[in-house]
Every structure is written in structure tokens, then in C-alpha cells.
Amino acid sequence: MSISQRVKERVDIVDLISSYVKLTKSGRNYIGLCPFHDDRNPSFTVSPEKQLFYCFGCKEGGDAIKFLMKIEHLSYREALIQLGKRVGIEIDDSGDESNGGIRELYRTNDLVTRYFHYILMETQYGKTPREYLGKRGIKKDTIETFNLGYAVSSWNALQKFLEKKGVSLETQEMLGLIIRDAETGRIYDRFRDRIIFPIIDITGHTLGFGGRVLDDSLPKYINTPETSIFKKGHILYGLYQTREEIMKKDQAIIVEGYMDCISLYQAGIKNVVASMGTAFTREQGLILKRIAKDIVIAFDADTAGDIAVIRGASVLREVGCNVRIARWTVFKDPDEFVRNQGPIVFLEVINKAKPFLDYMLDLLIARYDISSVEGRIQFFQEFFPLLRSESHISVQRSYLDKIADLGKIPPELLYREFDLFYVSRKKEFEVTSVSALSWMQKGDRDALREGLERQLLAFALNDVKFLNIIKQTFQPDVFTNKEYRDIYESLLEWNFEEESFEIKDDKLASIVAQINMSEDIEFSENVLNDTIDRLNAIILQKRKDDLSEELRLAEREGDIERVKELVIEIQDLKKKIFSIGERRMLVDG
Structure with missing residues (x-):
């Protein structure tokens, strides 16, 4: 029996795919949203009997090896090795040359993660950053869970360490670990005197790093630049640690920063991920859509946070997510909130999170005077496009009735305004197989x-x-x-x-x-x-x-x-x- 056959006989494809996609039993099979295209209705099927998957939308299909190759962008050999580890079958990869460069990048980043973590936890250089984390309420087991580390203030400590380990300057530069001065050619470490947050993918490999200063100097945070393995808009911080809890609760709480994610996790709120302070992307939305039905945005309570909420929610709704917004006024971010008020109070805020349209309605009603013609026009221009994206007419009407009541506007007039706003409404026709049946006849x-x-x-x-x-x-x-x-x-x-x-x-x-x-x-x-x-x-x-x-x-x-x-x-x-x-x-x- 071949190695691949032995591996596939031991792998449970439902268990494997459930690590990436929320699956629901449907007859003899399981169904879910396809991870390989923008799937709004479950078209992805997994057969435990045949140990195969297939998407009736994008036509992707195959066995467990093919799934892992596709989802993790691995070679056949790499996927086989990873599945082998999953089921306890040792596969020698010493002679495998495929994707060797990418594999070297992963190995280097994983080595750097261990290096930074060792400095934080086992050396005198880590004393001050350990005290800093202690003051922020971060416990030792949480540091271990998230593999937090520390980069010393030296200009070339990491560079020298990696050179001793046989890692070339070219590889270090490709990973954004070092910076080459364009004018002088001088090379120095990117991360210096910073708490290090390894950004880990769902297979446990480190893709990149975030670094935070210990004082108030700027920039407060720096990140690994875009590399061949680190695409910031395609990753959610903490997902490696929190994915199972997100799938179990069928809910994901999105926060902005590393510390927000870590603090909530430590407080027992483990269905959380961080967007790492950047504009939320479609790719991140698709990741969450596959594993959770309810998405709650809990961004910082400031103007920038308000803007990020609207952008993030819009992206999530575009990919078909059910989005709610959690807001508060006293504390600046989830980290500060949970440290001061505790997890129970924070969860009350999460449970009271408003559906996106309710949140936007309240926001725009407060912003514009809809009793005036000018204010009403501005309100319509901002809210109607959002309301139009709601597919259920009954829901649209309920919001229009609410607006009519708030603005003392006759409902019939408001209905007409809404219809005129989209007078060229498109109709979709479902293509049936009638013509194909007639050919057969x-x-x-x-x-x-x-x-x-x-x-x-x-x-x-x-x-x-x-x-x-x-x-x-x-x-x-x-x-x-x-x-x-x-x-x-x-x-x-x-x-x-x-x-x-x-x-x-x-x-x-x-x-x-x-x-x-x-x-x-x-x-x-x-x-x-x-x-x-x-x-x-x-x-x-x-x-x-x-x-x-x-x-x-x-x-x-x-x-x-x-x-x-x-x-x-x-x-x-x-x-x-x-x-x-x-x-x-x-x-x-």
C-alpha cells in the first residue's frame, strides 16, 4: 500500500475540512459554504462515505490531499506530509525539492518566533517587557498561547542569530526581517526593542510579525511588510488560537488590535480575531463567513473606529455575512474595557450589538435633520443604498416605516422616494434546465x-x-x-x-x-x-x-x-x- 493511500485511509475528510469550513449534516453528506469562491448559499458538499469533497458552484473537488493543497497553497508532497503528521504517519521530506523556497521561508519565520519567545521568557533582556505585559494584565499562559516574544534593541542581533543558523541575508530580506538602507546599503533588524506578536496561520506556521514599543514613542506598532507568504489583508490575527471556539459558538467578534484580541481571549472570550488595525478586506470577510454565522464588530470607540466599522461592515455584508455592531462610550478599546469592567459586562455589550442597518439608521438620523428637505436628501443618499442591499422587501418596508415615523413623513411618499431612487431595478432570472430537457425529449x-x-x-x-x-x-x-x-x-x-x-x-x-x-x-x-x-x-x-x-x-x-x-x-x-x-x-x- 502506498504512503498516500495509507494517509488517506486514516484521514477523516469531514474532520479535516471542518477545521476550515462550518459543515452541516445533510442526509448522508455534509454541506457548507465553499472556501474557494464567494459562496452565498451552501454549494460545498463533503462525503464521509467516499472521502471526497465537491463544490457545485466553482466545480472544485477531490480528496483530502487535494483539499489541503488548495486551501493552504501546498504542493502535493507538502500536503501529504502535513496530513501524515495529522494521522501519525511519518513521511520523510528531506528529498522533496518542490516549493523548497516557500518552505524555507516558513521554517525561518518559525525559528524567529522561537528566538523572540526565548528572549522574552528566558533571558535578562526579557525582564522589562515581561513587567510591561504584567502591568497590562497579560499572564504567562497567555504569553505561551500566543507565542509572544521580544526583540532586543540591538541593530543586528536577529541578523547575526539567523546567519549562525545558516539563514541567508536574501531570505531574511525576503521575509522583511531586515531592512537595507537604499543610500548606504547598511543592513539592520526591522524589529528592535519591541514586544513581538507572531502572526500565525491556521496550520501553525508564522507568516509575519507585529511589534509594539514599550513606551509612547512612535510608531507604536510596526508590522512585517507584504511578502510572498504574508498578505496582511488575507489574515486574521488570533484565528489559529480561536477558530475552534468561533465555530463552536457560530459567532466571531472582530477587534482591531493584537492586545484587544489577547485580552479578550485571556478573559474567557475566545471567539475573537483581530484585523490588525487595517481596513477590513473581502478576503478576511470570506474567511469568517465560512466558519461563523454571526459577526460582531467591536472596534475602538473613536472617530477612526466609527469609520472602520462602516467600511468593515460593508465588506462583510457584501460577502453575505450577518453583521452586528457593538459600541460603547467609556473605554477606548476592548482591551481597556475588559480590564476595567470584566468579561461579563463586555459580553452584555456584545449581546446587545445592533444589526448593521439599525446602527447606520441611528448614526444617520443623528447626523441629518430629516425634517428638512436638505437633510432628508442627504439621509436618503447615504441610507437608501444600504437599505437596497437588503433582499427582503418586508425588511425594507419596516425600515421605511421607522424612518417615516421618525421624520413625520407619510409612508406612501417615502415608499415612492425609495422606488424612484432605484427606478432601474434589475431583475434576475434563474436559468432552468427546461431547454435541456426538451432536447432530450x-x-x-x-x-x-x-x-x-x-x-x-x-x-x-x-x-x-x-x-x-x-x-x-x-x-x-x-x-x-x-x-x-x-x-x-x-x-x-x-x-x-x-x-x-x-x-x-x-x-x-x-x-x-x-x-x-x-x-x-x-x-x-x-x-x-x-x-x-x-x-x-x-x-x-x-x-x-x-x-x-x-x-x-x-x-x-x-x-x-x-x-x-x-x-x-x-x-x-x-x-x-x-x-x-x-x-x-x-x-x-
Whole structure:
């Protein structure tokens, strides 16, 4: 048995994917929002029986290895090694050259994380930063959980350490650990005399770092610049530590800073992540949408925080998240709030968080005098686009009624204003399969053949005994669909006695997963023979049609001998088609 087969036999694909996507039981399978495209309705299916996943939206599919490759951007070998570790199978990666550069970057950052952490916890240099963290209420076990560290004030301490460990200056520069002065060429450490916050992905690798000064000097925070592995807008700080709690509660609290996230976590509020002080991005929104239904924004209580709330909520709503806003007035940020009032009071604020439209309505009503014409126009211009994004008309009407009541505006007038604001409202039409069904009813053999080829391939993929029956009947050229033909050829070359069947080509692997996941057929020899007969009948019918066209041409040209040959051949084909139809009562020759 091959290593990959051993790994896949031990891996539970539902357990694996549940680490990334919130899954719900649906019959024999599990469904969720696809992590590979902007999925608003669950189109992502996972089969525990077949140990496969497939998205009916973007057509991505495959096994556990393929999922990990796609979600973590790993090579086949790297995904196999990571899954091996998950199930206790040791796989030697010493000879693996694929993505070696990326792997070296991960290893270096992980080494730097341990280095900074050691300095903080085990050396005299860490005494002052430990005291600083203690004054901020951060306990030792929390420091360990988040792998906090300290960068000494030296200009080249990290650089020298990494050089001793064999890490080149080029790698250090690629990771943003050192800075090269453009004028003098001088090289120095980026992080100096700062508390270090490792930014860790959900696999446990460090992608980058945040650094905070111990005093009030500026800049207070600095971060790793964009690198090949660190894309700030694609990452949420703390997700590695908090993802399970977020999925368990089906709720994510978003804060701005590292310390906000850490303080809430330490206080027992563990369903929290930080946007790291930047504008919230679509990519971050998609990450949260896949693992939580309820998203609560708890940004700093200042003007900048108000602006960030609106931008962040808009992004989250665009990707289909249910967004609520938590606001308070006394404390500047969640860290200060929870340290002064405790987690219970903070959770009361979270539980009372307002839906986004309620929050915006209150904000804009306070900003504009809707009793005046000018104020009303300004209000409409800001609130109507938000209200229009609400798909339920009843919800739209309830907000319009509330506005009418607050502004003493006749409801009918407000309804008309809202409708006029979007007079060119677009209508969406669902594409149905009626036309495809009509082709089938008219005997469209191309469409029918495509379906039968697909069903034949489903049998070949389902069981070796079915594959052997098909091999005796059809060569690869029976498949008019090139991808199906390529998969069938791979099956013919497969040594099933020694290894499990797998295809490394992404496109073909997705098709295999799609066929395995979507075919709801009875896998029996009788149904297989029925499929073979149907396909043979269509092939014969196609041949008969081609010969009939050739016969008409021969008749026009007066080629009597060729006409006789064609008539005999066509009659023979008709008999074969009739025989199949009589036996199966499926095809009218």
C-alpha cells in the first residue's frame, strides 16, 4: 500500500475540512459554504462515505490531499506530509525539492518566533517587557498561547542569530526581517526593542510579525511588510488560537488590535480575531463567513473606529455575512474595557450589538435633520443604498416605516422616494434546465451521450469489477469528452492491486470528485449493462445517421455499387439498434 493511500485511509475528510469550513449534516453528506469562491448559499458538499469533497458552484473537488493543497497553497508532497503528521504517519521530506523556497521561508519565520519567545521568557533582556505585559494584565499562559516574544534593541542581533543558523541575508530580506538602507546599503533588524506578536496561520506556521514599543514613542506598532507568504489583508490575527471556539459558538467578534484580541481571549472570550488595525478586506470577510454565522464588530470607540466599522461592515455584508455592531462610550478599546469592567459586562455589550442597518439608521438620523428637505436628501443618499442591499422587501418596508415615523413623513411618499431612487431595478432570472430537457425529449443524442459517458465513468470509478466489465467493451475513444477520456485512460493504467486510484491533475481530480459526488445511481451489473446498451445504441445511431447522409450523396452521384453497400450496412445497424431496444426497451431504432 502506498504512503498516500495509507494517509488517506486514516484521514477523516469531514474532520479535516471542518477545521476550515462550518459543515452541516445533510442526509448522508455534509454541506457548507465553499472556501474557494464567494459562496452565498451552501454549494460545498463533503462525503464521509467516499472521502471526497465537491463544490457545485466553482466545480472544485477531490480528496483530502487535494483539499489541503488548495486551501493552504501546498504542493502535493507538502500536503501529504502535513496530513501524515495529522494521522501519525511519518513521511520523510528531506528529498522533496518542490516549493523548497516557500518552505524555507516558513521554517525561518518559525525559528524567529522561537528566538523572540526565548528572549522574552528566558533571558535578562526579557525582564522589562515581561513587567510591561504584567502591568497590562497579560499572564504567562497567555504569553505561551500566543507565542509572544521580544526583540532586543540591538541593530543586528536577529541578523547575526539567523546567519549562525545558516539563514541567508536574501531570505531574511525576503521575509522583511531586515531592512537595507537604499543610500548606504547598511543592513539592520526591522524589529528592535519591541514586544513581538507572531502572526500565525491556521496550520501553525508564522507568516509575519507585529511589534509594539514599550513606551509612547512612535510608531507604536510596526508590522512585517507584504511578502510572498504574508498578505496582511488575507489574515486574521488570533484565528489559529480561536477558530475552534468561533465555530463552536457560530459567532466571531472582530477587534482591531493584537492586545484587544489577547485580552479578550485571556478573559474567557475566545471567539475573537483581530484585523490588525487595517481596513477590513473581502478576503478576511470570506474567511469568517465560512466558519461563523454571526459577526460582531467591536472596534475602538473613536472617530477612526466609527469609520472602520462602516467600511468593515460593508465588506462583510457584501460577502453575505450577518453583521452586528457593538459600541460603547467609556473605554477606548476592548482591551481597556475588559480590564476595567470584566468579561461579563463586555459580553452584555456584545449581546446587545445592533444589526448593521439599525446602527447606520441611528448614526444617520443623528447626523441629518430629516425634517428638512436638505437633510432628508442627504439621509436618503447615504441610507437608501444600504437599505437596497437588503433582499427582503418586508425588511425594507419596516425600515421605511421607522424612518417615516421618525421624520413625520407619510409612508406612501417615502415608499415612492425609495422606488424612484432605484427606478432601474434589475431583475434576475434563474436559468432552468427546461431547454435541456426538451432536447432530450427530441432525442438529442449528443446530450444523451454525454450523460451516458459520465455514468459509465461513474461505474468505472466506483468498483474495479465494473471497470473490468467496461474494459472488455470500450476503448478510450468511446468518450467524446476529452476529460472523461483522460480519466478513463488513467484508470486503464492504474495498478489497483498495489495502490489507490488518484489523479494529480487539478482539473481532472475535480471532475472525478464531481462524478463521485453527484451521481445518484444504483451501482449494479444490471444498471451498468443498461448503460452500456444505451451508449452502444447511440453510437450505432450516430453511425447510421452518418451512413444515411453518405447514402444520399451516393444516390445523387449515381454510385450504384456504393448505394448497395450502404443500404446493407444501414439495415445491419438498424437491426442492432432494434435488438438493443427490444432487449432494454430504451432506444427506438
